[in-house]
Amino acid sequence: MKLTKKKTLVKTPKAALTPKKSFDFNEFRRSFESLDNQNYGSWPLAVKVTVLVMIVGFIAALAWALPISSKIDEIKAAEAQQVTLLEAYRGKESKARHLAAYKSQVTQMETEFNALLNQLPKDTRVSELVEGINMTGVGSNIRFQDISVEPEVEQEFFIEQPIRIAALGEYHQFGAFISGLAALPRIITMHDFEVNNPQPSLDKQPELTLVLQTKTYRSKETNPEEPVAATPAPEQGSN
Known part of the structure; x- marks a missing residue:
């Protein structure tokens, strides 16, 4: 009887066979120096991503510096104006709420003032x-x-x-x-x-x-009497 020995093959994952490379900044810098300006598709992936990020950042900065920043100034000015208008509105609204009481007070003050004027003599005497x-x-x-x-x-x-x-x-x-x-x-x-x-x-x-x-x-209703000239009073003796 003949015995045969079977060989068992164990598959090793490719990831385990290939060592993971660390980021090399010098190599990344050299990849920019060897770029082909006529063939953008041949650029390394890292270079493409970096260039894309730079373009997006430049566009965002440009959009902020030109229209967005001016709009922000307009918004701040509008907010300040809104605060001023709200304060003016509150003051006018308070006056409108108390308008009837103010009118009553004014009428009362006019009555009292006219009464005081009527107490004044018609001439100075x-x-x-x-x-x-x-x-x-x-x-x-x-x-x-x-x-x-x-x-x-x-x-x-x-x-x-x-x-x-x-x-x-x-x-x-x-x-x-x-x-x-x-x-x-x-x-x-x-x-x-x-x-x-x-x-x-x-x-x-x-x-x-x-x-x-x-x-x-x-x-002021009638004409005054004839004015009296400055008259020195007679001297009185003191105690």
Whole structure:
């Protein structure tokens, strides 16, 4: 009996037989130096991919630099304008929401303002006012140097009558005089006052000078009385 020995063939994968090559940058660079410009199809695959990526990147950069970047600037400007318009809209919308209340307030203010205007005298009656100022000064023990009635100043709704007062006295006397002016039955406002000590001394209580600008008011409905010239008040003796 004859025995035969069978041989078994084991197939080895090609991947296991061929060692994997590592990336060689020098070889990759040399592949660019040996390119055939007349035969693009013969270029290595790595070169083709690299060139394609470069072309796509250049086109993308060009598209960004030219139209897209300008559009981005326009979008940013539009967004800033949108914020401004939204703020303006909110302000106008708030005013529109409260328009009825604003109209009611304006009507009430006009009524109150007209009532105040009606309280103003139809003429200044300067002589009576100067006499009241003079009597108030006598009661406060100050000595007048001058009471000057200055020209009227016409405002939009009324007419101002400025009166300049110069007097001598002490601090508490000036305070009593100002309080007396406020108590007169006329609307009188006081502006731009100055208090000076012309002769400082430690031996006695100093006599001070007061310069005070006052204003009274009248309605514009009628003509004023004849203006009164600047009249110096008579001197009063001090205590």
